[in-house]
Structure formats: structure tokens, C-alpha cells
Amino acid sequence: MRGVLWALCSVVLVSVAQLLLRHAMVTLPPVDEALSFLVALIHLAPGSGALALGLMGYVASMGCWYLALHRLMLSKAYALLSLSYLLVWSAALLLPGSEESFSWRGLAGVGCIMLGVLVIFAPGATQEKR
Template sequence: MKGYLWGIGSMLLVTLAQLLLKWGMMYTPLISFSDINLRFLTDHSSQVTAVICGLLGYGLSMLCWFLALRYLPLNQAYPLLGISYALVYVAVVSLPWFNEPATTLKTLGAALILLGVWLIHSKANKPD
């Protein structure tokens, strides 16, 4: 059970990290690294903060992932990360500031990912 909790923590953190990175980069103007200065950072502090928090979220997600792998076999832990793909999709089509359209094909893809995770973890696949 402990391994699944760490795996779910990793999945949720990586989902949040993706959303923060996407939001931060959507609203940050494209410039070269040499143009980054204190004024740029203060003018775009919320976007920079979102990107930094997204990167920290990835780091924490990796820590949770390492702990999940300590308690779970890889073939049980890895499919949990697939859920994050579906969660990110649902979030970006649901939250208005991302302004991404839902399509039948993308929704079907997310549903197939969830079906695959369910099939891997279903009782029918577990040996007696």
C-alpha cells in the first residue's frame, strides 16, 4: 500500500508540474538567455515562479517515484505514471486559461490510457 501512495504522489506532482510549466511558458515572452535580467524577472515574476515551482514539482515527483519503486515492482508502478497523461489532458481542456480544445480522438486516447492502466491492475491479470 505504501508503494501505491508514493506512486500516486509522484503522479499528482508530475501532473501539477506539467500544468505549471505550461502556464508559465504560455505567458512568458520568447527572449534569448542574454536578455534575462532583473527587470524581466520582476515583470514576469508570476510566470517565472510557476516555472520554478513546476521544476521543483518534478524533483519532488522523482523523489516520490524512487520511494514507490522501493515498495512496488516496476510493472505495477510504471502504469501509474500513465494516469498523469490523462489527468493533464483533462486539466488543459477543462481549465479556461489553457484554452486547449477537447477532441474525440484525444479523449479516446486518454480513455485508452486509463483502460490500459485498469487492465494491468485488474484482478484477472494477477496469478493465483
């Protein structure tokens, strides 16, 4: 059970990190304009904090992922990791300013992911590592 909790913690952290990095990349100058990008970072322009927090979120997520993999079978851990698609898709639709639009095709894809996770975690599936 602790492996599942660590994996879910990793999923939440990586999802938030992705959203923060998206915000940073939209707010900051393009990376291919290296000088402008570096000046924006040095002067702590809007988006710099989101970039730093997003990168720290990825690092924290990897720590949780490491702990999850010690306690959970890889097939189950990766099934849980796919839930980040659901979280990021939903948040992109709901967050103001994200300019994402709902699509039935996207909903069907998210539904397939959720169905796959449920199948993998169905009773009788392989148990956690001890």
C-alpha cells in the same frame, strides 16, 4: 499499497508541475531570447513563480517516484505514471486560458490508457514487492 500511494503522489506532482511549466513558458519571454528570459526571471516577472514551482514539483515527484519504485513492481509503477496523461489532458481542457479543445480522438486515447491501467491492476496480476 504504500507503493501505489507514492506512485499516485508522483503522478499528481508531475501533472501539476507540467501545467505550471506550461503556464510559465506561455507567460515568460521565449527561452531562445536568453537575455529577455533571464531579465524576466531576475525581476520576478509573471510566470517566474510558476517556473520555480513547476521545477520544484518535478523534484518532489522524483522523490515520490523513488519511494514508489522501492515498494512497487516497475510494470505497475509505469502503468500508474501513465495516469498523468489523463490528469494533464483533463486539466488542459478545464483550466481557463489554456486554449485546448476537446476531441473525441483525445478522449479515446485517454480511455485506452485507463483501460490499460485497469488491465494491469486486475485481480490476479503480479503483486507488489515486499
